[in-house]
Amino acid sequence: ELKVEQNPLFLSMQEGKNYTIYCNYSTTSDRLYWYRQDPGKSLESLFVLLSNGAVKQEGRLMASLDTKARLSTLHITAAVHDLSATYFCAVDYDMRFGAGTRLTVKP
Amino acid sequence: EAGVAQSPRYKIIEKRQSVAFWCNPISGHATLYWYQQILGQGPKLLIQFQNNGVVDDSQLPKDRFSAERLKGVDSTLKIQPAKLEDSAVYLCASSSSKGGRIGYTFGSGTRLTVV
Structure with missing residues (x-):
């Protein structure tokens, strides 16, 4: 059974700091998705990673995929309050989501 | 383009009652998911x-949940009878293909409360 693990589950950051969220999965997959969810809202697609070594960046967020290690990372650079949300990774096989990382950016 | 439409937005029912949710995916999207x-x-x-055929329902509690997608467009998800543990947000998503290169588009969801 495919398992998707995210860590940390909760992250409190100061504005301006950098941090990385990790997503590990248990079976091979050639694509991985990152989503953002604001409280009470639906999921917003952030990144689609389609191959080993894929790296995508949008603003202060950068996602990468290592299919050999079965690991994806979401790196946050110089965090700002607007990035406060829950971030989910999802692995295409079975479309399994991780439990999410609840990010809070404090001034 | 219009997004994924879901209704109702909120629903409160008593346990053992029935409830149905509706989803209209993005036009032309062949793949539809319920979460x-x-x-x-x-x-x-x-x-x-995938269109009007079921690809994967392995995690659907079939004793009480059912879903259909007639004509490969709109879809309904039904719970009968509801239990307290069914309280959740039910999300519909669509994609132009399985594992779309642009990801999946989610609707706003239906928040179900079973009392």
Whole structure:
């Protein structure tokens, strides 16, 4: 059974700091998705990673995929309050989501 | 383009009652998914359709949940009878293909409360 693990589950950051969220999965997959969810809202697609070594960046967020290690990372650079949300990774096989990382950016 | 439409937005029912949710995917999207998201957890896939055929319903509690996608467009998800543990947000998502290169588009969801 495919398992998707995210860590940390909760992250409190100061504005301006950098941090990385990790997503590990248990079976091979050639694509991985990152989503953002604001409280009470639906999921917003952030990144689609389609191959080993894929790296995508949008603003202060950068996602990468290592299919050999079965690991994806979401790196946050110089965090700002607007990035406060829950971030989910999802692995295409079975479309399994991780439990999410609840990010809070404090001034 | 219009997004994924879901209705109702909220529903409160008593346990053992029945409830149905409706989803209209993005026009032309062949793949449609229903997810259950319990508060504080990640979405859990319930069922996946490709056009009007079921691709994966392995996680659908078939004793009480059913879903259909007539004519390969709109879809309904039904719970009968509901249990307290069914309280969750039910999300519908669509994609132009399985594992779309631009990801999946989610609707706003239906928040179900079973009392």
